Amino acid sequence: xxxxxxxxxxxxxxERLNARTAREFLRDVRPFLAADRPQVxxxxxxxxxxxxxxxxxxxxxMSEAHKRDGDVKLASLSDQAAVVLELTRTxxxxxxxETSTEAARSFSGFLPNAMRQxxxxxxxxxxxAA
Amino acid sequence: xxxxxxxxANSEQNVAxxxxxxxxxxxxxxxxxxxxxxxxxxxxxxGISSVSxxxxxxxxxxxxxxxxxxxxxxxxxxxxxxxRTAESVFNDMAxxxxxxxxxIRLGAYAExxxxxxxxxxxxxxxxxxxxxxxxxxxEIFCISASRRNDAASLFRTQLAHxxxxxxxxxxxxxxxxxxxTRDLRQFAIDILTxxxxxxxxxxxxxxxxxxxxxxxxxxxxxxxxxxxxxxxxRIRSGAVITRCxxxxxxxxxxxxxxxxxxxxxxxSYVGAGLDLAHSIAGMGSIVNLxxxxxxxxxxxxxxxxxxxxxxxxxxTSAAEAVTYLPKLAFQGIFAVNRAxxxxxxxxLRKTTPALGTAAGFETSACDTETSHxxxxxVVARRYGHQ
Numbered sequence: 001x002x003x004x005x006x007x008x009x010x011x012x013x014x015e016r017l018n019a020r021t022a023r024e025f026l027r028d029v030r031p032f033l034a035a036d037r038p039q040v041x042x043x044x045x046x047x048x049x050x051x052x053x054x055x056x057x058x059x060x061x062m063s064e065a066h067k068r069d070g071d072v073k074l075a076s077l078s079d080q081a082a083v084v085l086e087l088t089r090t091x092x093x094x095x096x097x098e099t100s101t102e103a104a105r106s107f108s109g110f111l112p113n114a115m116r117q118x119x120x121x122x123x124x125x126x127x128x129a130a
Numbered sequence: 131x132x133x134x135x136x137x138x139a140n141s142e143q144n145v146a147x148x149x150x151x152x153x154x155x156x157x158x159x160x161x162x163x164x165x166x167x168x169x170x171x172x173x174x175x176x177g178i179s180s181v182s183x184x185x186x187x188x189x190x191x192x193x194x195x196x197x198x199x200x201x202x203x204x205x206x207x208x209x210x211x212x213x214r215t216a217e218s219v220f221n222d223m224a225x226x227x228x229x230x231x232x233x234i235r236l237g238a239y240a241e242x243x244x245x246x247x248x249x250x251x252x253x254x255x256x257x258x259x260x261x262x263x264x265x266x267x268x269e270i271f272c273i274s275a276s277r278r279n280d281a282a283s284l285f286r287t288q289l290a291h292x293x294x295x296x297x298x299x300x301x302x303x304x305x306x307x308x309x310x311t312r313d314l315r316q317f318a319i320d321i322l323t324x325x326x327x328x329x330x331x332x333x334x335x336x337x338x339x340x341x342x343x344x345x346x347x348x349x350x351x352x353x354x355x356x357x358x359x360x361x362x363x364r365i366r367s368g369a370v371i372t373r374c375x376x377x378x379x380x381x382x383x384x385x386x387x388x389x390x391x392x393x394x395x396x397x398s399y400v401g402a403g404l405d406l407a408h409s410i411a412g413m414g415s416i417v418n419l420x421x422x423x424x425x426x427x428x429x430x431x432x433x434x435x436x437x438x439x440x441x442x443x444x445x446t447s448a449a450e451a452v453t454y455l456p457k458l459a460f461q462g463i464f465a466v467n468r469a470x471x472x473x474x475x476x477x478l479r480k481t482t483p484a485l486g487t488a489a490g491f492e493t494s495a496c497d498t499e500t501s502h503x504x505x506x507x508v509v510a511r512r513y514g515h516q
Contacts, residue, residue: 018428049426049428051427051428051429052431052432052484052485052486053429055485056485056486059481059485059491079418079423080423080425082421083409083416083418083421083423083425084427084432086407086418087404087405087406087416087432088403088404088405088432088482088484089403089404089405089480089481090481093481093491
């Protein structure tokens with residue numbers, strides 16, 4: 001098993017994620033993303049409103065992390081954030097975990113149960129006509 | 131016999147739901163017509179030609195007839211005056227010679243046999259009779275117009291109590307409680323899958339696909355049965371409407387967006403390259419039925435609205451038409467290379483153009499290697515196949 005000793009940065013995202021706050025947030029996390037093989041977790045539990053520029057910022061962070069062989073993972077998605085990510089087809093580009101701890105632990109090894117909630121949601125049969 | 135009808139539509143029963151969508155559920159279009167319209171038409175089908183509707187509306191919203199037939203009198207009432215207005219409409223009917231009044235609060239949509247109900251009322255010789263479906267009491271009453279005190283007590287208790295005995299007639303036809311947004315969505319499904327007698331307000335252009343007059347389905351868009359496209363609605367190229375989805379009048383679904391098992395409310399805009407599933411979208415918000423959550427979307431590139439005023443819509447379209455050629459010329463001169471027209475497969479796999487510089491990320495719809503080997507499988511598996 002790969003023992004990972006590099007630090008995992010957990011950042012809590014602001015309540016409103018619009019063009020201005022997304023820019024500020026990106027400025028804050030850029031130093032972490034510029035590190036070698038960055039491991040970053042965004043906690044979206046507080047997010048009550050997110051628009052296209054917020055999602056765009058998440059994708060920018062992800063591509064910057066990928067450039068340096070790192071990854072960005074999402075945790076504790078609020079319903080609002082989850083709906084917007086689904087709507088913009090971006091939720092499948094990220095690993096999403098129930099808690100920040102699980103997301104952070106997932107950098108050191110695969111956690112078979114951590115994403116159970118998400119999988120359950122995806123598999124849940126439609127209550128309405130399919 | 132002079133029989134008349136009163137329809138009541140207010141939002142006391144489902145305040146939270148109405149706040150989400152900004153109007154009483156009974157006034158929202160479902161497959162081309164509101165429940166209010168459908169009920170008024172049903173009353174008229176049974177020969178109850180004199181129908182009045184009392185609809186709760188904010189004083190600022192002005193006079194509207196909510197798409198009701200021209201011979202239906204529509205009275206708007208402020209929330210605090212709603213029940214008084216309803217009572218005075220009843221009294222006016224009684225004074226003008228009505229013998230029997232069928233009173234319906236929407237509420238539930240029930241496909242009632244009014245002939246049977248009136249006959250039941252006459253046979254029982256009671257002042258007020260009511261309908262019920264299984265264990266659920268329906269707010270559908272038959273009131274002898276001369277019994278104003280009984281009617282008054284009903285109105286003053288918001289239809290909760292009747293001062294005299296109120297025999298109940300069991301209804302065994304279609305009922306939708308229409309108490310939540312989930313019921314509203316289910317109603318659309320029931321109409322499109324013909325579970326209800328009432329049908330979509332449009333022409334069946336192919337089996338299971340209804341289109342109302344003026345609906346525009348652009349070349350390259352796919353509408354899979356069962357589905358409904360309302361009058362003057364626009365489905366842009368590359369969009370997919372599928373699985374009992376209903377796009378109501380004047381709504382617009384932009385390029386490459388997939389609308390699956392969802393309702394797009396009238397005068398709404400759904401941005402390009404989105405995945406709208408198991409939701410009701412419009413009025414600047416999305417009600418996601420899977421997660422049971424209402425999300426306000428401030429970003430108009432994702433969910434927006436078009437103007438209800440025809441003049442404003444005309445001006446917007448005129449401005450678009452006037453700027454179309456200069457825009458093309460500008461793009462022709464300054465664009466580095468002209469983007470190739472994407473096919474449906476590619477469009478469905480990419481993130482929305484609303485994401486600006488992050489637009490166009492590949493998000494494989496069927497995230498397996500198989501999707502590359504059998505590119506046509508993606509659409510066939512996820513969105514049905516024609």
